[in-house]
Amino acid sequence: MVDALYSSELICSYVDFKNSTDKHKFIFSFRGKMSHAVVKNLLSMAEKKMDVLQEAETVKKKIFGVMINCLQTICSEAKTIEDGDDSIFLISKDEGGFTVFAGRNLSESIASKLAGLINEVNQLDRNSLLDLHKEKLKELQNIGEAFNIDETILGLVDIAKRSGKNINYLIENIESDKVFFSIKVLIN
Amino acid sequence: MNQANHDISFLHDFYKRMKKNQVLMMYEGEFSQDVTKSVLSMTENSFSANNVDETVKKKVYNIMMEALQNICKHEFKQLEQDLPNSESLFMISSTEKNFHIITGNAIEKKIIETIKGKIDKVNSLDQEGLKLLYKEARLGSTISSVGGAGLGFIDIARKSGNKIEYHFAPLTETIFYYTQLVTVTK
Numbered sequence: 001m002v003d004a005l006y007s008s009e010l011i012c013s014y015v016d017f018k019n020s021t022d023k024h025k026f027i028f029s030f031r032g033k034m035s036h037a038v039v040k041n042l043l044s045m046a047e048k049k050m051d052v053l054q055e056a057e058t059v060k061k062k063i064f065g066v067m068i069n070c071l072q073t074i075c076s077e078a079k080t081i082e083d084g085d086d087s088i089f090l091i092s093k094d095e096g097g098f099t100v101f102a103g104r105n106l107s108e109s110i111a112s113k114l115a116g117l118i119n120e121v122n123q124l125d126r127n128s129l130l131d132l133h134k135e136k137l138k139e140l141q142n143i144g145e146a147f148n149i150d151e152t153i154l155g156l157v158d159i160a161k162r163s164g165k166n167i168n169y170l171i172e173n174i175e176s177d178k179v180f181f182s183i184k185v186l187i188n
Numbered sequence: 189m190n191q192a193n194h195d196i197s198f199l200h201d202f203y204k205r206m207k208k209n210q211v212l213m214m215y216e217g218e219f220s221q222d223v224t225k226s227v228l229s230m231t232e233n234s235f236s237a238n239n240v241d242e243t244v245k246k247k248v249y250n251i252m253m254e255a256l257q258n259i260c261k262h263e264f265k266q267l268e269q270d271l272p273n274s275e276s277l278f279m280i281s282s283t284e285k286n287f288h289i290i291t292g293n294a295i296e297k298k299i300i301e302t303i304k305g306k307i308d309k310v311n312s313l314d315q316e317g318l319k320l321l322y323k324e325a326r327l328g329s330t331i332s333s334v335g336g337a338g339l340g341f342i343d344i345a346r347k348s349g350n351k352i353e354y355h356f357a358p359l360t361e362t363i364f365y366y367t368q369l370v371t372v373t374k
Contacts (some may be wrong), residue, residue, distance in 0.1 A: 005300070006355040008309075011369040014279065014290050015208045015355050018367070022273045024198065028215045030230070031206045037233040045215070045226040048330045103199045121231040170196045182199040 006183025020079050027053075029090035034075040042089060043067060049091075063091070063186050065162045069155040073114075074183050084099070106181045111171050113183060114152065121156045122166045125126040133157045163187050210281040217275050224256050227278055238282070240374075247347050247372050249285050252280075254340045254347075255291040255370060274359055277367070285374055292367040300356050300364060306338040307352045310345040318346045350371050 006012055021029075029043060029048055031057045033097055046067055051061045057064065075087035087104040105116070168184040209245055212234055215227055220280075231252060235245050259276050277292035295303070313321060322342045353369035 002358055004355060004357040005304070006353075007351070008353045008369075009351040010288075010354045011290075011367060012290070013229060014209065014281070014369060015292075015357065015367050017205060017211065017276060018214075018279070018290075019273070020205065021202070021214070021305065024202070026214070027217050028213075029202075029206070030213050030214050031203065033238075035233065037236070038230070040227060041230040041233055045223065045230060048220065048222040049217060050225050052220050056276065086202050088206065090199075090202075101196070103203055168196050170199070171319055172197075172200050180200045180203070182196050184196040184199070 004062050016114050024093045025092045027093050029088070031088045032086045034071060034087050035091070039068075039075075039139045042071065046091065053093075059187070062162045063100065063173050064185060065096055066159050069092075069159045070100055070102040070185065072175065073152055073155040073159075073187070074181065075104055097186055100185045100187065101182065103180060103182040105174060105178055108177045108179055111179045115169060115171060117156055118167050118169050118183075123154070124157075124160070126161070129157055129161050129162060130149050135188050159185055209228055210283050212280050212282055214279045216277050218279070219256060219276055226261075228252060228255070231280060244372060244374055247288065248280075251289055251344050251347050251370050251372060252278075254344050255368065258340050258368070259291055259293045271359055271363060274363070274365060287372045289370045289372070289373065290315075290367065292311070292365060294359060295356075295366045296364055297358075297362050297364055298322070300366075303366065304354065304356075306341045307354055310338070310341050311351045315346065315349070316362050318342055322346065344370055 004015075006015075028045060030038070032038065043064065046063060047060070050063065055063075071089065075089060084106045087102065090101045092099045092101070121129070121132075133154070136157065148157055154166065163185045165186050168185075170182045172180045172182075213230060215223070217223070219227075225300070227260075228249065232245070232249065235248070240248075256278065259278075272295065274294040276294075277290070279288075279290040281322075283287045310318060310321070318370040322339070325339050326344060341352060348370050350373065353371075355367040355369075356364045357367070359365050
């Protein structure tokens with residue numbers, strides 16, 4: 001086969017980057033600050049993409065729910081520890097289904113709390129998840145803070161309910177009191 | 189099942205590579221009108237959050253529209269389902285001095301020379317030359333000299349003020365992946 005034809009090294013660096021992502025089969029990815037408007041757009045983009053892929057309404061609903069909760073739980077602006085810290089969000093699709101990924105830099109203490117909550121949620125069966133969801137919804141009505149741990153667990157329970165699978169996470173140390181927290185949810 | 193796709197440890201690495209290449213957003217797949225609208229709106233919001241100058245914002249926005257329209261016009265749709273790594277692409281990156289708008293799509297080998305000819309032609313002209321070519325192309329008098337009107341490329345070159353970069357890589361003997369990069373100076 002013939003070699004590539006190109007006009008500059010600059011474009012080659014982006015082609016290399018694109019090629020390195022091909023094996024992951026992303027349908028879209030975003031890196032940046034997750035403002036309310038960006039989240040709204042990500043949701044709208046996912047909706048349009050699902051329409052193009054002609055996915056069933058039930059699958060669309062599941063993905064939508066998981067997306068919202070991942071974005072609120074992991075990428076929320078309230079968890080920013082440093083200016084310039086941004087989040088990454090992506091969705092991939094292969095024969096096993098859709099996978100939602102979210103990641104960002106977090107303080108070690110918030111990451112540990114999140115990990116503890118995910119472990120707690122991962123141990124519950126479907127009925128226990130439903131009971132916990134009801135209980136937390138009731139509690140939430142009495143809480144006025146913008147971000148708190150009860151709201152986080154509600155989001156995680158919702159993710160587990162919708163995906164029907166364990167929530168995977170990974171914590172990687174970056175520097176003192178700063179880690180990169182990744183979450184992965186499979187929907188099929 | 190694709191194991192690589194289900195390994196979580198790649199995410200941090202991918203985040204770092206996105207950051208290194210200063211990629212803000214990447215979308216792969218079919219570009220329906222609705223998807224295009226969402227991509228444009230997403231970029232607009234990302235700009236608002238980063239206090240981008242209005243003139244630059246407008247330039248990027250217009251170039252994005254042209255580039256996305258070109259994807260719809262030239263992409264080789266028939267093989268998209270079967271040919272690996274042939275999905276259309278939109279990517280935007282933000283470096284200290286520039287925005288880079290990168291688009292990609294599968295094309296038939298036979299149109300490479302036409303596309304390359306149009307780009308080489310506009311890349312050889314200065315702003316005044318581009319203005320003249322644009323006028324002529326609009327009147328339809330130089331269709332053959334630019335290998336089709338090529339209004340989209342002329343418009344992109346005029347708005348960006350920089351050369352249009354291209355990359356053609358073979359997917360098969362007859363199908364190539366065409367990547368285009370347009371730079372807008374901040």
